Amino acid sequence: MNVGFIGTGNMGRTLVEAFIRSGKLKPSDIIINNRTRSKADRLAETHPGLRIADNSRELVRETPLFFLCIKPGEFRPVLDEIRETVRSEQIAVSITSPVMIRDLEEWLPAKVAKIIPSINHAVLAGNSLFVPGNRLTADDQQMLWNLFSAISQPLRIEEEHTRIASDLASCSPAFFAQLLESLANTAVKETGIPQSSALSLVNQMTQGLARLLAEGGFTLQSLQERVAVPGGITREGLDLLNKEVSPVFHELIQLTHAKYDHDVKKVKHSLGHTAKKNM
Template sequence: MNVGFIGIGSMGSLLIDSFIGSGALKPSQITASNRTISKAKILAERHPGLLVAASNREAAFGSDIVFLCIKPLEFKKVIEELRGTLQPHQIIVSITSPVLLSQLEDWLPCKVAKIIPSITNYLFCGATLCMFGRRITDADKHLLNSMLSHISTPLAIEEQHTRIVSDLSSCGPAFMAFVLQKFIDAAVEETGIPRDEALIIASAMLSGTGQLLTEGGMTPETLQSRVAVPGGITAKALALLDRELDGVFNAVIRATHAKYNEDLEHVAVSLYGKEVNGS
């Protein structure tokens, strides 16, 4: 199996590193192109045998699966390049959430799918969220899920839920890291504990908490009840958090959805023009 990657920014390079590191793919099975070709050459030095393509068409030609790891407004240019090269049996996999499956199927003659990876895939854990176009067969789904299962737990979702599941799975690690950072900052400021020490302790705590919520079978509610004794220190702090954070994550979700809706509109205008959206 040959796999092409178009775009090797943060997430594109993470996927390549993870697929190779997990044994899902050998470097010789991968061809990569990038707007800045020097980045592709650096990646090839890190993974000897990986092929650097001089163009997007070259990366796609002969590949069974082609990952599009590009920004929303780059899509029209890239798919215009590819539409004359791609064959019906090939699978295009987009990792760009505001580009819809129906739009890809309008523009391309091949099979299409969409995934939402996560930075947690770098350590072969977390979820990869999967959506499949109408031309994808059960055999294609099996192929993609087999690849992705090396680096994650593949989960099929409905495209209409793209944004909220992305918030939870893909953006979530950054949100939780931000909360942990603020917790550590406060610990250092209030008590003088060395920051390195606080970071080690808090990071180990977060890792263990994640295991309790997955392998341990606990829910967030049961975990809190097991730790917090009524009238105790933890219970008092949880009551303060409940007051102070009331509505915060609702506002976070509204903000991500507002940006997503803007991106949806911009992509549609880019691909079809304003008149398609009634503007």
């Protein structure tokens, strides 16, 4: 089965390479198109056999399943381009959280789903967030679930929880990478430990933490309890983090939701205005 990817930016490329790495798709199964042709060329050079469509319409004509791996502001021109080419038996998957399934179903005759990926898929890990549209059959849903099971652990969510689930599954790797980098850099400034040593310690700790949670039988809570003995240094550190860092996460979630609401309104205005003109 040919699978198309409209958009080969950071996440589009991650998906393409994850599916190839997992063996679920061969390069020859994949057709891509990108607004900046050079990005598509580089991806095709890395994976011989991968095909590049000259435009999005050509890609849609040749694929029963295609992914919209584009930014919210790019949906209107892309949908304008492909809507007359899309067929009712096709499946269109958006990976962009602020674009609502109902709006896509008004624009396209295809069966629609929203699946939010994560950078973790690059190592065939993490959750993919699965929101099926109303037209998907049970077989369609199973096919998509099986596809993403090769690169992730799919998790079905309600569309109203897309933002918070994305914060936890998709944004958190960057959030925690920054926190860990800050921890290492602060250690360097406060103690003079070589930066290479500090970063190595943090990286190895992170890998071990992941294994403890995945293979060691620990939960987040039980791990804290095991390390933080009463009256010890770790307990004092945890008390400080609970006091000073926890409020930051409240602000973080409020910020991401405010940005999400803003993007949803912008997309709805763009798509809703054009959809009414074409009804």
